[in-house]
Every structure is written in structure tokens, then in C-alpha cells.
Amino acid sequence: MDNKTITIKEVAEYANVSQATVSRVINGQSSVKEKNLNKVLQAIEVLGYTPNSAAKALATNRSNSVGMLVGSLDGPFYGPLMHSAEDAIYRYGMHLIVTSGQDCEKKEVESLNFLRAKQVDGVIISSDKISDDAIVDYTTKFKNFVLLNRSIPEIEQHCLYLDNELGGYLATKHLLDHGHKKIGCITGPLTQHDARDRLLGYIRALAENGVSYDPSLTIEGRFDHLDNFEKASILLERAPELTAVFCQNDNIALAVYDVCTQKGIRVGDDLSVVGFDNNFMSIHVRPLLTTVGFPVHDMGKIAGQMIIDQIKGVTRSHQRKLMPTLEDRDSVKDLRPAIAC
Incomplete structure (x- = not known):
């Protein structure tokens, strides 16, 4: 339909509500019942009604x-x-x-x-x-x-x-609870608050479990895809004794997966990996990525x-x-000694 011919009256008739209700929806007033709000929004979409935004702005300031x-x-x-x-x-x-x-x-x-x-x-x-x-x-x-x-x-x-410090703590504690002591960390840009807070969580979890923080096991990466492959390669070459890496987001974790594939390192067996964000990619890699959920x-x-x-x-x-949660999947190996029956 030609939206120039559509009036508030026609929208109201289509939605089976009053013209006043349509007007309140258009002007963003909160007094409209949710049922009527949805009916009016649907009518506006179906009919192609376009209110005069300039006039509306003048009328409502x-x-x-x-x-x-x-x-x-x-x-x-x-x-x-x-x-x-x-x-x-x-x-x-x-x-x-x-x-x-x-x-x-x-x-x-x-x-x-x-x-x-x-x-x-x-x-x-x-x-x-x-x-x-x-x-x-x-x-x-x-x-x-x-x-x-x-x-x-x-x-x-x-x-x-988000409580990013808690997120970094949960990721690192999960690795510690599974017997890991040599845990690396690839951070996001440390100019950003969330990267610094996640690093503090990593350090706190190590301290609570009697593991000294070793700055050489931490390297600064990025939250996007740039340079993380190189940074992961440097860390793994610098510290081949690592059994696990906490990656401050899932993009970084995917870069670690790629480096491991190139080097013949088996993620979830030779090297455990925990990410952060729980984005859609984390369930489309193998092994499934253990990660901290960001709501x-x-x-x-x-x-x-x-x-x-x-x-x-x-x-x-x-x-x-907001509180982070740990999504426990398949990328962390349990190094704890088996308990004899």
C-alpha cells in the first residue's frame, strides 16, 4: 500500500483500537497495554504507515x-x-x-x-x-x-x-580445580577496563591456590581477530611447559586453536583452553570450547x-x-590424579 494514503484512523481500524491508542503508541507513551501495543505495531508494519517525524518531534519535544x-x-x-x-x-x-x-x-x-x-x-x-x-x-x-x-x-x-574480575577468576579457578598449575593468559588490550579486570581475576585465582603469578606467562592480545595468532604463537614458544591457557575472549581462543593445529598440539589433551564471552563460535569448534558466559x-x-x-x-x-557463568565443555583436560577405588 502507498504509505501516503495511510492515516491514523486506518491503523486504528486495522488494529481494532482507538485512534487515541495509536497516537499514544506513535508518541512513545507508556500507558498503552502490551497487547494493544503489539497490535498497533503490527498494523503499522503491515499497512506501511509512516508518521510525520518532524511534526511529532515538535508536538512532543x-x-x-x-x-x-x-x-x-x-x-x-x-x-x-x-x-x-x-x-x-x-x-x-x-x-x-x-x-x-x-x-x-x-x-x-x-x-x-x-x-x-x-x-x-x-x-x-x-x-x-x-x-x-x-x-x-x-x-x-x-x-x-x-x-x-x-x-x-x-x-x-x-x-x-559485567563483573569481569569474577569472570577471569572463574576461568582460572576452573583450570586450577582440574589440576593445572602452569596456566598462561592472553589478555585483551590492557588499555580497556574489562581486560584489566579479567587479568585481576586470573591473578586472584592463582594467589588463592598458592600459585605465584609469573608475568612471562601473560601476553597482551586483542579482542578482535588481529595479531592473536602471532601472540598465541609467541606465548607457546616462550613457555612450552604450559598445560593451559586462559583466553580473555573467544576470538583469542580460536587463534590458540589455530596455532595448536599448526603445531600438532591437541587442544583438550596436550593443552587446555578456556575462553570468554560464549559467543556462537564456541559450540562450532572441536573440542567444544569451555568458556565464560557473558549475558x-x-x-x-x-x-x-x-x-x-x-x-x-x-x-x-x-x-x-551482571554475573558471568562458566560454560563447562570439552577443551579442559583433568590433570588430577585418579582416586583409587
Whole structure:
């Protein structure tokens, strides 16, 4: 159908609701029952109705859009994060505008300035490069905001993050509990908070089990695919006595798998590997990758609801610190002595 001919009245008739209900959905008001909300959204999609966004913005003093800054537009982490956030926001008749910093502070700053110029009603920020002080300064320029994957005391109530230190601890303790003592660690970029916290968890687990931290068994990698093959090769050549490696994300773990294949090392037998994130690739390698689960879908969903509540002035308690879980699969060998019957 030609969307220029579609009116609110026709949407209301199709959805079997009042025109006032359709108007409330279009303007993002929270007083619409979920059943009616879904009926109106379906009618809008089927009929191809497009409200006049400029007129709506003037009438409501809102753009009915939320901005989101992420580190990258590709990879197995940001895709689910953006999808879950958009789904939560769209349910309230609003749209998500996504920008990427592309691993560059200058581009992250430019992206935030772009979102300000678009007069978004709120912003979800996932920034690796901008400093804490600069983030705090930027959040004063956005009335509504959520900060992901970082905890800054001055804006704690706006932060949503994973307990990365616990994740690093769980991964390393799992290896220790299976009898491993020589455990290497390939980190993400140590300029990033999550990489540093996961390293602290690794060190804490070693200390609690009486194993001294050896810096030579740690090497800095990346959370994307670049250079990790080379870094894994260097670590395994430097420390051939390693029986296990904690990789700070699953991309790094896959690089270790590739190095092992090239060197004739059997993962899960000659070398145990634990990853982090539990992305979709972890169940498509052999042996199946033991990894720390990052509830990325939950993070996106909660972030979307947090920003909607701020925009609408709704006071609600949200979980702001997410807990990792260990996904125990097949890539860790048990080195503990067998107990005689």
C-alpha cells in the first residue's frame, strides 16, 4: 500500500483500537497495554504507515530516537548487544541510531557529537577509548544516558556492566580445580577496563591456590581477530611447559586453536583452553570450547529499558552488575590424579 494514503484512523481500524491508542503508541507513551501495543505495531508494519517525524518531534519535544555508540559494527559481541537494545527500544515506538568508534578515540568523540546534533532523547554509550573524566563530562550534555561495560562512581546509577574480575577468576579457578598449575593468559588490550579486570581475576585465582603469578606467562592480545595468532604463537614458544591457557575472549581462543593445529598440539589433551564471552563460535569448534558466559542479550535488553525509563521519567530498579557463568565443555583436560577405588 502507498504509505501516503495511510492515516491514523486506518491503523486504528486495522488494529481494532482507538485512534487515541495509536497516537499514544506513535508518541512513545507508556500507558498503552502490551497487547494493544503489539497490535498497533503490527498494523503499522503491515499497512506501511509512516508518521510525520518532524511534526511529532515538535508536538512532543522529542525526537523519539535513542543514540548508541559501540566500539565496532561487526563481530559476535556487538551484533547481539545492538539487536537486544533495539528490540527493547522499538517496543515503545522509538528508534535506535547506532554509531561506531572503530577503536579510535577521535571517532568515538565525533560519534557522540553526531548523536547530540541529532537531538536524540537518550544515548547508550559503550566506549573503550574515552577517559572516565571525559565520559562524565559528556554525560552532562545528554539528559538521559546509560554507560555500558564500565563503572564510574560519579555516575554509578547510569552504569551497566559485567563483573569481569569474577569472570577471569572463574576461568582460572576452573583450570586450577582440574589440576593445572602452569596456566598462561592472553589478555585483551590492557588499555580497556574489562581486560584489566579479567587479568585481576586470573591473578586472584592463582594467589588463592598458592600459585605465584609469573608475568612471562601473560601476553597482551586483542579482542578482535588481529595479531592473536602471532601472540598465541609467541606465548607457546616462550613457555612450552604450559598445560593451559586462559583466553580473555573467544576470538583469542580460536587463534590458540589455530596455532595448536599448526603445531600438532591437541587442544583438550596436550593443552587446555578456556575462553570468554560464549559467543556462537564456541559450540562450532572441536573440542567444544569451555568458556565464560557473558549475558550480552541481557545487557542490551536492560540497557534499552533503562534508557526508556529515564526518557519517560519512570523510577525503576534495574540490575546494573551482571554475573558471568562458566560454560563447562570439552577443551579442559583433568590433570588430577585418579582416586583409587
